[in-house]
Amino acid sequence: MKLAKFYDGVELHREEKMVYARLVAPHRVLSTCRSCSGGLHDDLQYIYNHQSCEPAGGHMNSRMHILAVDRPEEYKREVASSHNLPFQKCATLGTAANMNNAAICHERFQDLEVVTVCTGGVEGNAGRAGDPASYYEPQEESADERAEKGGGLEPGTINAMIFINRELLPGAMVTAVLTATEAKTAALQELEIPSRYSEGLATGTGTDQIAVASRLGGRAIAFAGKHSKVGELIGRTMHDAVLRTLSLQNGLTPAGQSSSLAHLERFRIDEQEMCQGIGKFLSKDDADLFKKSFSNIIKDPITVAAVAALVHLRDKFVWGILPKSCTAEIMVLYGAQISAAVSGKSQRINDYMQMLSSLQKSLDKQFFLEFVYQAFALGFSEKWADPKSEGCGGAGCGDEEAAITQ
Structure with missing residues (x-):
């Protein structure tokens, strides 16, 4: 024809x-x-x-x-x-x-x-x-x-x-x-x-x-x-x-690539592995809820932006543009952005930084993914939390910190 x-x-x-x-x-x-x-x-x-x-x-x-x-x-x-x-x-x-x-x-x-x-x-x-x-x-x-x-x-x-x-x-x-x-x-x-x-x-x-x-x-x-x-x-x-x-x-389109998973696929993970990785740092009920809500969470534009920023900053370290001595500070700052995006509580970003600062920060693929998973879990654990229990020193703060470091 x-x-x-x-x-x-x-x-x-x-x-x-x-x-x-x-x-x-x-x-x-x-x-x-x-x-x-x-x-x-x-x-x-x-x-x-x-x-x-x-x-x-x-x-x-x-x-x-x-x-x-x-x-x-x-x-x-x-x-x-x-x-x-x-x-x-x-x-x-x-x-x-x-x-x-x-x-x-x-x-x-x-x-x-x-x-x-x-x-x-x-x-x-x-x-x-x-x-x-x-x-x-x-x-x-x-x-x-x-x-x-x-x-x-x-x-x-x-x-x-x-x-x-x-x-x-x-x-x-x-x-x-x-x-x-x-x-x-x-x-x-x-x-x-x-x-x-x-x-x-x-x-x-x-x-x-x-x-x-x-x-x-x-x-x-x-x-x-x-x-x-x-x-x-x-x-x-x-x-x-x-x-x-x-x-x-x-089926690849710019809009379709607005997904946190699309930016993490480079590390050989899929939806199941991401859900399992994040679920390790959540209660069973929250892990089940996260899995059911997965599509909505990873396609949220604010969350996608936070994940994309952290992944791209990892590239900057690997390429030598950013000094590796700044790895910990930058990962904590942008990991907290992920937590705040997932929870929808930007006012908590300083608290999230404090909680994430105790975690291992590394450019190694496995440690990097683990850090991202914990940032997601920290935000999701507060997504539906009672506002009265929030805040540094509040009743929920110690439980969340324990959860992400277990």
Whole structure:
């Protein structure tokens, strides 16, 4: 099915598990295609993004996925031939994402047009550049080693096809990829996507792919960085396409990420673990009530802001921006913000600071999470408390302090 046509130079089609672009006019193409069509070419006629496997359910070792990883030329030939495309003239991108969730973004400035088509998924394979890796290509390897290497890749890929109606010089094509990559990372940062391989925020996925096509002819553009108009359009369309496709594929939206758990997922916890961690510092009745109220509590904007602040400040310590000698003071101050947000009693923040000051403060993941859990528990234990029992030295103060230090 034909989806759209842009600047009389490119047609977009979707057929079964593939979205492909027919280059009606000659284009220069730079792509991450693993076959001989990868790299820089001026003679390609098609670029396609193909769903080679399912993203979950044990289908990652499907035949087409293994071909895509281990025998890219054979993979390209089979996919292209099944859709009556000349495989010698095709550049290939492969993914587990649903092609019906592809996002198309189009921007103009005077005579300049940029179109970005993006698919994406980040739930299994999001990573931060420099994270520990497992994929290695030695100079010599057996067939068994190649199969094991290909089968070890996790699902989750952001793929982009970018089309520009003006010619870009070869160097500008590379700059366009840089600009698009930064735009993708900006979108992931806005969504607070966690790395699945470290405690950092993701900058992409481990298998991201891209193809940039610029129409040949006329005065060529020499620069596609952030200071250029073509770079601006590439950045905007890539950023918006990533956000749209992740909304469709993974249900990830800015509003949906307004959750305390979304900011703590980087530490490999889920709802059950968070409830159990906080429940340890509550009475049984309060723990049961917290579990029932979990969704409302973690999505409260004031609580989300307090948790996000503390997690981000931890990053500042890890990155060396803040001196670690200030860890205790800052954790107590912002932990008390969490307690006050959960209880809804901001006037108690000084009391919460006093109670939290006796706890262990550390950037270590386990100790950090324990501190956050206790800050939640302290606030929740007072959420429905009788106001007459509040205040430093009041009847409830000693009980709460004992509860969070047990």
